Amino acid sequence: xxxxxxxxxxYEKKVKPGKDIFRFLTKGLILITIxxxxxxxxxxFYWSILNKNLQDINNKIELKKDEIKRLQKRxxxxxxxxNQISFLSKIVLGNEENYSQIFSSIFQLxxxxxxxxxxxxxxxxxxxxSASAPTAFTLAKFLDEIAGSKDMEIFSKIILNSLxxxxxxxxxxxxxxxxxxx
Amino acid sequence: xxxxxxxxxxxxxxxxxxGVIIFTGGAFLRPKIADIFQMRKKISEEKxxxxxxxxxxxxxxxxxxxxxxxxxxxxxxxxxxxxDVVFPLTTLRLLASQFNLRINSIQIxxxxxxxxxxxxxxxxxxxxxxxxxxxxxxxxxxxxxTYPLMxxxxxxFSKEKENQLEGIISVKTFFLSLPKEIGKIEDxxxxxxxxxxxxxxxxxxFTSPLQNEFFPSVPxxxxxxxxx
Numbered sequence: 001x002x003x004x005x006x007x008x009x010x011y012e013k014k015v016k017p018g019k020d021i022f023r024f025l026t027k028g029l030i031l032i033t034i035x036x037x038x039x040x041x042x043x044x045f046y047w048s049i050l051n052k053n054l055q056d057i058n059n060k061i062e063l064k065k066d067e068i069k070r071l072q073k074r075x076x077x078x079x080x081x082x083n084q085i086s087f088l089s090k091i092v093l094g095n096e097e098n099y100s101q102i103f104s105s106i107f108q109l110x111x112x113x114x115x116x117x118x119x120x121x122x123x124x125x126x127x128x129x130s131a132s133a134p135t136a137f138t139l140a141k142f143l144d145e146i147a148g149s150k151d152m153e154i155f156s157k158i159i160l161n162s163l164x165x166x167x168x169x170x171x172x173x174x175x176x177x178x179x180x181x182x
Numbered sequence: 183x184x185x186x187x188x189x190x191x192x193x194x195x196x197x198x199x200x201g202v203i204i205f206t207g208g209a210f211l212r213p214k215i216a217d218i219f220q221m222r223k224k225i226s227e228e229k230x231x232x233x234x235x236x237x238x239x240x241x242x243x244x245x246x247x248x249x250x251x252x253x254x255x256x257x258x259x260x261x262x263x264x265x266d267v268v269f270p271l272t273t274l275r276l277l278a279s280q281f282n283l284r285i286n287s288i289q290i291x292x293x294x295x296x297x298x299x300x301x302x303x304x305x306x307x308x309x310x311x312x313x314x315x316x317x318x319x320x321x322x323x324x325x326x327x328t329y330p331l332m333x334x335x336x337x338x339f340s341k342e343k344e345n346q347l348e349g350i351i352s353v354k355t356f357f358l359s360l361p362k363e364i365g366k367i368e369d370x371x372x373x374x375x376x377x378x379x380x381x382x383x384x385x386x387x388f389t390s391p392l393q394n395e396f397f398p399s400v401p402x403x404x405x406x407x408x409x410x
Contacts, residue, residue, distance in 0.1 A: 025193060025197075033200050036204060037207070040210070043211060044214060047214045047217060050221040050225065053225055054224060054225055054228065057225060061228060065235065067239050068235065073247065075242055075371065077250035077251060079364045080361065082374065083358070083361050084257040084258070085257065085374060085378045087301070087358050088260065088378075088382070088385055089380070091331060091356060092384050093381050100318075100323050103318075104315070117341055118339065119340075120337070121336060121338075
């Protein structure tokens with residue numbers, strides 16, 4: 001009597017569906033928990049590194065501050081120097097009239113032609129000249145020279161304010177020389 | 183059936199435990215993450231502060247204290263910190279006598295503080311004098327390079343005699359009160375601008391007709407340890 005064995009017959013696992021799902025979920029949850037814990041540790045580790053860095057930087061800052069405090073005398077001196085120079089530059093580097101040049105040029109131009117009685121130079125550079133000329137010709141020559149002089153090139157306007165004839169024959173006149181600073 | 187129920191129960195316990203872990207972890211995590219963001223921001227701020235302090239320290243280290251003392255003392259002579267009538271008045275009188283100008287009158291105007299700058303104040307001197315034209319010209323030029331700093335506001339000349347002029351010159355002298363504070367330790371020091379350097383170069387040639395003139399000198403090289 002022959003006995004046959006059926007090799008093709010598959011082993012039928014007796015599946016209990018609920019049990020497997022729970023096992024799978026349990027494993028998944030444990031895995032998630034492990035990852036979560038690792039993440040937590042990393043966060044904490046990173047936080048502690050940052051905290052240490054911050055402390056180190058703060059310590060270094062304190063050291064720097066102490067160093068700067070040690071140099072406070074130098075800092076005060078430099079601060080004072082800077083303060084003085086910055087105000088000085090505002091005063092010194094501003095436009096300043098060349099009073100001596102203006103007045104000596106006018107006297108030079110007037111020499112032998114007209115008699116200058118008064119020159120007024122204001123801080124704006126406006127120059128008023130009062131003078132007298134013996135003849136109309138000398139007066140005209142003076143005006144012509146003052147308008148054409150290189151020293152007087154700074155003035156953009158020359159105004160003859162008044163002109164009056166003297167009893168003796170000469171002329172009294174006054175001029176205003178001004179310019180636009182811009 | 184009984185086994186599945188017990189598994190379900192176990193799973194629920196595990197689920198509950200894991201939930202507790204996640205919840206407590208989250209409670210711990212949230213402030214830490216917020217802290218991390220804050221700390222990162224603070225670290226970058228502190229690093230910037232540190233860089234500024236390092237720069238400031240290096241700059242201060244590079245300064246020569248003696249040179250600073252000499253320069254500030256000299257600048258305080260040019261732009262005094264306290265209102266003083268005597269020093270500019272004496273200077274003007276000495277300058278006038280140097281150029282053979284005869285002073286007829288001096289008017290002092292103390293109350294002309296029209297400056298918009300709070301720290302800055304001024305006194306205006308009006309000098310009436312008689313002298314030679316050339317001497318007056320030199321006098322005006324000299325005022326420009328004499329300390330204390332004086333700025334000519336206006337000039338008037340009228341003929342007195344032959345070659346003699348009568349002049350009225352209005353000169354403004356300036357005073358700058360000392361700064362009250364030097365600012366915070368973290369505040370950076372601003373460097374001198376080219377315009378300020380130019381201004382310093384200009385005023386460093388200023389002199390005074392007064393005795394014991396003070397010239398700016400910068401000590402250089404090593405100090406002699408044997409000098410008394």
